[in-house]
Amino acid sequence: MHDARADQDYPSTNLVSHELGQHWFGDYVQGRDWANIWLNEGFATYLEALYTQHQEGNDAYRFAIYNDQLAEQQEDRDSYRRPIVYTDAMDMFDRTTHEKGAAVLDMLRYLLDGAEAASHPASQNELFFQALRHYLIEHRAQSADTADLIEPCGQLPGKNWVGFSTNGYFGPDVRTTWLRPATTPQPRRRRSASCKSKQAIEKRPSSTCR
Secondary structure, eight states: OOOHHHHHHSOOHHHHHHHHHHHHBTTTEEESSGGGTHHHHHHHHHHHHHHHHHHHOHHHHHHHHHHHHHHHHHHHHHTEEOOSSOSOGGGOSSTIIIIIHHHHHHHHHHHHHHHHHTTSOOOTTSHHHHHHHHHHHHTTTEEEOHHHHHHHHHTSTTOOOGGGSTTTTTSGGGTTTTSSOOSSOEEOOOOOHHHHHHHHHHTSOOTTOO
16 A cells, blocks of 8 residues: 555554455445345454454454444434434445444444453454354345345344344334434434533532533
């Protein structure tokens, strides 16, 4: 990407691992529509962290995921909240698509294989990566949606998958938060400065301040 001297200050490792990840999650299997673009971008961001784990160890990996969580939480807290699967293409390339998508994939890995498995570089011995392999083979050179990703996870033996199956966590119960198609993000409501000052003086919450 640039010469060896510049690489010391501005390494391209994350950029390269991100774009290489999209050869698999984006080119080999494409998100079916804009609503499922996180299957491209969330995976690419997650694969940055996985390469970090391979190259620099588990502490660096956990720090990368931690930073992804902080970035998404800041957007949720200061700007707006929206589901991951979403219909407005103009609002798709944000922290929810990239960083929250990566954090959700890390959570899936933990749920399937536990903390111990997630503490070392990725391995095909892990159930999570076996499920991803099935997803890629099943939908190779085609498009897929979020349910297609979750389905092989739910088929793994010996796992209580009610919370994350297509009929549970990624199903109707969660369409009001993560997966419901929505037209606009929900902005975070802010209280006025005068309202905050009044509450601070009275030292008690006010039901009239919004």
